[in-house]
Amino acid sequence: MDITVYNYLAGNARLTMFVRYNPEWYRYLSRDPDRIDELEKAAKQFYGQTFPQRVEKLNNQVQMVGMLLQFAGAMKD
Template sequence: MRKEVFDYIQKKKTLQNFIREQPIWYRKLSRNPEILQDLELASMYHYKQTIPHKVQKFQDSVQMASMMVHMFHTMKNMD
């Protein structure tokens, strides 16, 4: 693996962990160091850090909060 690619990966903990979990990326980068951006994208999808994942997580949180408020209103009306 090229030194600059290795140094870049060493600076980012998530990429280090991703390569440990998916060792095929080490081989891919050794053969084709230009796919570093593909590695980052694959890592983001793996750790669910993309914008669609973040939006979904936010929607789930809002839905949970809404359900809790509805439940509290229902409990209050029963008294």
């Protein structure tokens, strides 16, 4: 692996863990160090940090709060 890619991964613990969980990225980065942008996109998707994933998570939380409020309202009656 290229020393600049290695140092970049060493400075970013989240990406380092992603590469450890997905070892095929060792090969990709060894053959083409310019794929670091693809690595970051794949890591965001893996960790659920893309915009659609965040919106879905927020939507699920709002639904949960709504159900809890309905349940609390039903308990009062």
